[in-house]
Amino acid sequence: MRVTLLNGAAPDSDAFDSYLERLAGNLRESGNTVSEFKLRDLVIGQCIGCWGCWTKTPGECVFSDDTAKIARSAVDSDLFLFASPLVLGFTTSLLKKTIDRMLPLVHPYLAVRAGEIHHRKRYRKYPLLGLLIARESDTDDIDISVVKEIYERVAIELATRLAFFGSTERPAEEVAHEIAGL
Amino acid sequence: MRLLVFNASPRGARSNSLAIIKHFLEGFEYSSREKPDIETVNLINERDDYAALREKLLVADRVVFAFPLYVDSMPGFLMEFFETLILLKGALSGKEFLFSIQCGFPETLNLRPLERYLVRLTGKFGAAYAGCICRGGMEGTRYMPADAPIFRKYRELGRIYAETGKLDPGILGEIANPEKLPRPVMLIASVLGRMGLMNGYWKKQLKKNGAYEKRHARPYDPTHLPR
Ligand SMILES: Cc1cc2nc3c(=O)[nH]c(=O)nc-3n(C[C@H](O)[C@H](O)[C@H](O)COP(=O)(O)O)c2cc1C
Numbered sequence: 001m002r003v004t005l006l007n008g009a010a011p012d013s014d015a016f017d018s019y020l021e022r023l024a025g026n027l028r029e030s031g032n033t034v035s036e037f038k039l040r041d042l043v044i045g046q047c048i049g050c051w052g053c054w055t056k057t058p059g060e061c062v063f064s065d066d067t068a069k070i071a072r073s074a075v076d077s078d079l080f081l082f083a084s085p086l087v088l089g090f091t092t093s094l095l096k097k098t099i100d101r102m103l104p105l106v107h108p109y110l111a112v113r114a115g116e117i118h119h120r121k122r123y124r125k126y127p128l129l130g131l132l133i134a135r136e137s138d139t140d141d142i143d144i145s146v147v148k149e150i151y152e153r154v155a156i157e158l159a160t161r162l163a164f165f166g167s168t169e170r171p172a173e174e175v176a177h178e179i180a181g182l
Numbered sequence: 183m184r185l186l187v188f189n190a191s192p193r194g195a196r197s198n199s200l201a202i203i204k205h206f207l208e209g210f211e212y213s214s215r216e217k218p219d220i221e222t223v224n225l226i227n228e229r230d231d232y233a234a235l236r237e238k239l240l241v242a243d244r245v246v247f248a249f250p251l252y253v254d255s256m257p258g259f260l261m262e263f264f265e266t267l268i269l270l271k272g273a274l275s276g277k278e279f280l281f282s283i284q285c286g287f288p289e290t291l292n293l294r295p296l297e298r299y300l301v302r303l304t305g306k307f308g309a310a311y312a313g314c315i316c317r318g319g320m321e322g323t324r325y326m327p328a329d330a331p332i333f334r335k336y337r338e339l340g341r342i343y344a345e346t347g348k349l350d351p352g353i354l355g356e357i358a359n360p361e362k363l364p365r366p367v368m369l370i371a372s373v374l375g376r377m378g379l380m381n382g383y384w385k386k387q388l389k390k391n392g393a394y395e396k397r398h399a400r401p402y403d404p405t406h407l408p409r
Contacts, residue, residue, distance in 0.1 A: 010265075046226075046259040047252065048192045055387035059399040068402075076404040089302050090255070093265055097258030107398070108384040112372040117287050117363075120375075123400055138306075146302055149295045153254040 001078040001180065003027060004127065005036045006070065008084035008095030016085050016134055019168045023132075026176035035073045039094040042066035047100040054108035059122055067101040075105065079163070079182060080127040082151075085134040089143040099154065106159060114156050121159045128182060129155040130164030132175065183214070186242035187222040190249035190260040194224040198323040203248040203282050205333040206315070209340025225263060232266045239270065244278045244312070251285035255296050264303065272308060279304045280312040280349070284320040290358040292318055313349040315339065317357050332357070
């Protein structure tokens with residue numbers, strides 16, 4: 001399978017980075033393709049809420065930066081895998097800024113999906129969504145359920161479903177195996 | 183009493199978030215016994231100087247965060263700001279955090295997971311949680327007249343908050359209505375959606391921008407052959 005992996009860790013996240021390296025390595029060894037984006041090294045502006053990606057240049061943000069590469073890669077993937085250490089019980093701002101910029105992947109027109117009003121699909125096929133987190137020292141079950149619940153909704157927004165949710169406490173090999181089997 | 187208001191919509195001064203919270207603040211100011219010291223900051227304009235904002239936070243008694251739902255949580259740059267507040271951990275106890283969030287889809291249920299997160303976040307900062315005002319279907323708000331019934335509810339909520347220090351649950355509920363659209367309405371929406379009849383606003387914008395013919399563009403469609 002093709003995986004687009006977003007590393008949302010802040011600078012100096014050596015343990016997290018090397019976990020993702022092992023994960024990507026394992027996935028590649030078993031014949032999968034992994035395109036990794038280290039968000040902190042890329043140019044990613046905050047969405048300004050102008051709707052230009054829907055009404056001026058449909059399907060593309062009116063500002064060009066590295067998010068276009070990410071969106072292009074995501075559409076060509078089977079799994080869009082977000083990876084982020086938890087900070088204050090949530091995924092990082094780096095990851096969140098990137099997700100906000102994925103709006104052009106859907107259509108402005110509305111449709112009923114999952115029994116709610118959401119945006120219509122723009123593409124025929126969307127990658128499954130995955131979220132890999134690393135716990136903080138004070139992370140508890142409520143934190144985990146809150147993050148998971150939000151990302152289940154993010155998946156609906158991106159016309160897909162949250163097919164993987166896990167933490168770096170599990171060995172990278174095991175996570176790679178699960179992902180490859182999706 | 184110092185009230186510090188962060189408008190964390192990326193649209194800044196021209197946002198729904200600000201248009202809405204202004205009414206809450208108007209009610210709050212009206213009913214405060216002493217004239218409160220209220221400062222409103224458009225966070226998007228202050229991204230170069232979060233340190234100055236942290237200073238302001240340290241001397242505030244109550245802090246309001248007003249912002250739109252962005253893909254089921256906060257806009258990314260607001261999370262960035264929250265991350266810098268880690269530096270203040272321990273210094274925020276005794277302060278009260280209040281949230282006003284709103285979104286585009288009509289059902290307020292869209293905001294509930296974020297609301298649950300904001301409870302957790304406030305706890306992690308050691309601040310006191312004063313509540314969260316949630317309302318769906320607000321994209322057009324910034325064009326609404328000041329006497330719109332929904333604004334009256336925000337003013338009323340602000341007045342009661344000034345008097346009692348609490349968000350009135352009854353008014354919160356009225357503001358949050360509809361939490362979920364009734365089944366018959368969803369069925370109609372589903373039919374209208376399939377017929378393409380819910381998209382008037384977008385069609386108009388697309389045409390105005392001369393982009394209507396390109397509305398279904400798929401610029402990132404994979405170029406390789408189907409697998
Ligand atoms: C990038 C982006 C993501 C959004 N995500 C959602 C969403 O997940 N659910 C929703 O109901 N509205 C969503 N909206 C709509 C906004 O919440 C809505 O338009 C809001 O009223 C904007 O408020 P503001 O003018 O204060 O920024 C999104 C808007 C943008 C620009």
